[in-house]
Amino acid sequence: MARSLRDAVELEARGVPTVVIHTEAFRSAAMAHAQSLGQSDFGGSVFVQHPIATLDRQSVHHRVDEAMPAILAALLERK
Numbered sequence: 001m002a003r004s005l006r007d008a009v010e011l012e013a014r015g016v017p018t019v020v021i022h023t024e025a026f027r028s029a030a031m032a033h034a035q036s037l038g039q040s041d042f043g044g045s046v047f048v049q050h051p052i053a054t055l056d057r058q059s060v061h062h063r064v065d066e067a068m069p070a071i072l073a074a075l076l077e078r079k
Helices: 002-013 024-036 057-077
Strands: 020-023 045-048
Touching: 002 020, 002 024, 020 024, 024 045, 045 057
Parallel strands: 020 045
Antiparallel strands: none
């Protein structure tokens, strides 16, 4: 997660709209890390239900379908 947020901040600084997908279990850690990077208002984080690692392929696809509106909205807002 830490590297993903750092990469997102660097990409955003270069004008590339970026979204990082986290699970809800890491919401507070992601927000704290964004703040430590000077991006407490970073709007490119999308949170999905935890866990992911134990899911089968169909369940992962379902999570993606659920998250897609938030992912698209975050990308479009960051253009």
